[in-house]
Amino acid sequence: MRTAMLALAAGLLLLRFLPQLPPVSALPFILAAGLVLLPFRWRAIGCFLCGFAWACLSAHEALDDRLSTERDGRTFWLEGTVSDLPDVRGGVVRFELVNISSRHSDLPSRLRLAWYGGPRMQAGERWRLAAKLKKPRGLVNPHSFDYEAWLLARRIGASGTIKAGERVSVAAGGPGWRDQLRQRLLAVDAQGRSGAIAALVVGDDSGLSTTDWRTLQDTGTVHLMVISGQHVGMLAGLLYGLVALLARWGIWPRRVAWLPCACSLALAGALAYGWLAGFEVPVQRALVMVALVLLWRLRYRHLGVWLPLLIALDAVLLLDPLVGLQSGFWLSFLAVALLALVFRGRLGSWSWWRALGRAQWSMALGLLPILLALGLPVSLSGPIANLFAVPLVSAVIVPLSLLGTSLLWLPGVGEPVLWVAGGLLAILFDALQWLAGWQPAWLPASLPFWAWLLVALGTLLILLPPGIPFRALGLVFLLPLLFPPIDKPAVGQAEVWLFDVGQGLAVLVRTHDHALLYDTGPRYGDFDIGERVVLPSLRTLGVSGLDLLILSHADSDHAGGASAIQRQIRAGRVVSGEPARLPASLGAEMCRSGDAWEWNGVRFTLWQSPRARDGNQSSCVLLIEASGERLLLTGDIDVDTEQLLLTSDMPLEVDWLLVPHHGSRSSSSTAFIEATGAGGALISRSLHNAFGHPHPEVLQRLHTAGARLYDTAELGAIRIRLGRFEPVLGLRTKRRFWREK
Incomplete structure (x- = not known):
């Protein structure tokens, strides 16, 4: 079973490395071949072919929904709904538009638009707009952020700027309520850190400045200021533990079984938090794994670590194979896999401080190859910063932020809680800024493939348990990082x-x-x-x-x-x-x-x-x-x-x-x-x-x-x-x- 699941994931992930897609006409034959092989001993090959066909079909669908060359650079009148929380920075309103209607029937179904000096907008509102649209396009430089891949992963068919517009209908339903909550949080007195609280509660990062993001990147703590998997898991654990504690103290009603209630409450809380976050990839992975752990707890069946991780991986990729184009997808799953590798199968128990330290340096080292492959900076101060930032944010600041948010409807109750959370965030950012000034992020030179393989092998050897032969060779294999093989011009060139x-x-x-x-x-x-x-x-x-x-x-x-x-x-x-x-x-x-x-x-x-x-x-x-x-x-x-x-x-x-x-x-x-x-x-x-x-x-x-x-x-x-x-x-x-x- 696990082999078949790995093969399915490999077929889905192969999409990320294709220079071009196979023709649509070939995909039904690939899918049919995979389905034929599923009942036999070659089911792993069948799963691989099915995953590959589904990924390519999904990519073709997204590419077909792009703006055509004939309409590139033209202005259109259209009507649509603001899909997510608009981002307002420097007087520019950026947002995504869906449910689009226009007399031009071939416009993409999702647009990313910018309105310079535009009015306040809310998620869920419907607007009539005059927009100059452009095909998805980004800057292409050596090992730089691939904006076009990011746009395709979000299924954005065109970008554009707004020339004029008018609101057709006000926000209604869940998106509008979520936006109202964001505005309420941004207006709270949180000692200058209301933007960070909004990022932790509703996943809106527009309140964080460029300096804040630079500090988070330099200290390797970006994952703490977005709603990540660890936050979702932490909330589910707190809700489960609350019911379990009430049952242990004898406060829980005896006629009501506490275990199903604890699991249901934990899952409901995780889903609600995921909805607030907008169901990004780390949240999807965490929700699937939380659901599996709770199911195991109800059924008393030991699933291990790797099976839930494989199920989560396949579920996220099947839901949208294009997530493999995003860096966050790789970092999220590899981080969990690294923790499983480091802690599973160890003899004896570690103190919490030793386990936390081991986790931080293992993550810093283990994620190094993928950071190099993705062209992302490496935080040298990350292990130190996360050593105190992870428990502070996960165990104190996030619970306080959620508690204060849930109590905002009571006058004078929620605001003081958020004020305390904001003060802790201010202290945290001061400490992180000091660390960033001491040791900013390091962006190493790009390595050829053979040198990257050596570094990846070196990190794997070092992370293996003590006693494994040849672990010391891992340090030797890391030498290309210190002495990168750079192709320099010859003299006279x-x-x-x-x-x-x-x-x-x-x-x-x-x-x-x-x-x-x-x-x-x-x-x-x-x-x-x-x-x-x-x-x-x-x-x-x-x-x-x-x-x-x-x-x-x-x-x-x-x-x-x-x-x-x-x-x-x-x-x-x-x-x-x-x-x-x-x-x-x-x-x-x-x-x-x-x-x-x-x-x-x-x-x-x-x-x-x-x-x-x-x-x-x-x-x-x-x-x-x-x-x-x-x-x-x-x-x-x-x-x-x-x-x-x-x-x-x-x-x-x-x-x-x-x-x-x-x-x-x-x-x-x-x-x-x-x-x-x-x-x-x-x-x-x-x-x-x-x-x-x-x-x-x-x-x-x-x-x-x-x-x-x-x-x-x-x-x-x-x-x-x-x-x-x-x-x-x-x-x-x-x-x-x-x-x-």
Whole structure:
């Protein structure tokens, strides 16, 4: 039975690793073959085929529900219901819309929308909206968060922005009540931590700031501020224990069997808490396992640990196979499996403090391979932080928060309880912030598959019980973490990454021993592309420090992420065309024409207009030459600046040209394009941007000059190995079945 269940899970999970889906016409035959094999000795193969067919069919259904290419970027009038708690941050209302009706019958059934400066909205309300819709699309960079996979896992068929709208009907039923409860919690005086209480009670994280999330990530305690499986299990255990305690004290009515009541109350409480949380994957897993444990308690049948975990795994995947695309799914189930591996079968009993310590360091070590595979940061202070944060949150803060919430209907009763819970949360966050400042999260360089396998084997050996032979080899197998095998350019060559940062610019240039970053991407309020995209990409590419940071000019789309990057990876020097407009903490120097240097046989030369009148004209231009192959980075220079550059001493015949100002009509004159003679033209921009970049006239000039276009909006991040005269690599060309080309 367990073999068949494992095979079923393997078939369902295989979806995550497919470069493309098998055709729909083949799926009935795969399913039929699996069903035929089920009654025979090959039932494990049959389960695998059935799971695989069901997963692929589910993925095809989600992909077919995406916005069509013909409707991409268009505005539609539609009507729909707000499905979940709207997220309001920085004056932007973000929400998901379902039950959609429109005269265009082929619109997706679920949309993710943003309303800048929009009114207050509640879950369950029905709205009539004018929305500009876009196909699901995200930034594609080295080992970065895959937004498109996340959207598909949530079955979101399009994203968009609201132009206008009106409320058709008010919220009714459960979703509206849940939203009202969230608003009530956010209004409570909880010593500045009402947002954290709302996160623990109803699963709404909009009340947590960017600083809060950074602190939680650095200390490995993110799982404590969302409604996770341990919270659900803890609540079920408390309710069961309450009835059991009443029965032991003789208070429980003798005519009523206490055990069925205890199990029913525990399951009802867990289901209610799961509903408040929105039934996310960790909650689904916990509910299934709680139900199985309670069933075992009623039937007095020992199920073990692994069978309930397998049943929960198969149940969650069968319910929605696309959850395998989410990082939280893997972390949730692997965490439980690790605890089962560490504690099951041990001889003797451990004290609670020893068990808690063992659990924390085992989790920190055991989850390391999956964190590396998913490109997630590793918290070095996590074992210490969780040692006191887990019991405090699970055993004290969550019960107090739930108790205070349930008593809010009594005036003057629930608020003091929540005030105490908020005070404990404030103390907790102060302690976590100190730990985060002492030891922030570590994002190691990406490892090749063979090195990752060694690390995974090493962690498994270390976690095995004492006495197992060759456990000490586990420490040796972890050495790739300390000395990652990084593919560095040869002397005389340079590796250039044009990152996919949307409507902005960030270019990494790396030689054998040096690294330079040209611009840092944009920043939009609290959303910092430099911190969210550029910095993780630098870390996973093995860049631990920058010799030089060049900020072409001070506009936010080019220098918005500079402060975040300088905090994490301090550059030896910072040079800019507009140092006076940048934060003083950067210590930027003026870009000077004619400055030149050489790193590992690669030559660099700077230039800036002597007649600059604005920021764009002040852009610092960089020429890179490696073994005769040249690349020109131009910032946002305009036509007038281009004419000055043509009359300068800078050699302009290049192989690669970064098209000035993202392809704006005010740049890329015919004379400039012809003078460069570039065979490849690079454009950094976002799809359907509000500026209309690149302009059709610019594209025509490049086409006439014979330049081939390489666009981050179409290709994702672009890699050029300068000095090797070889084709470029666009990360979007790497096949993923969920990724739009």
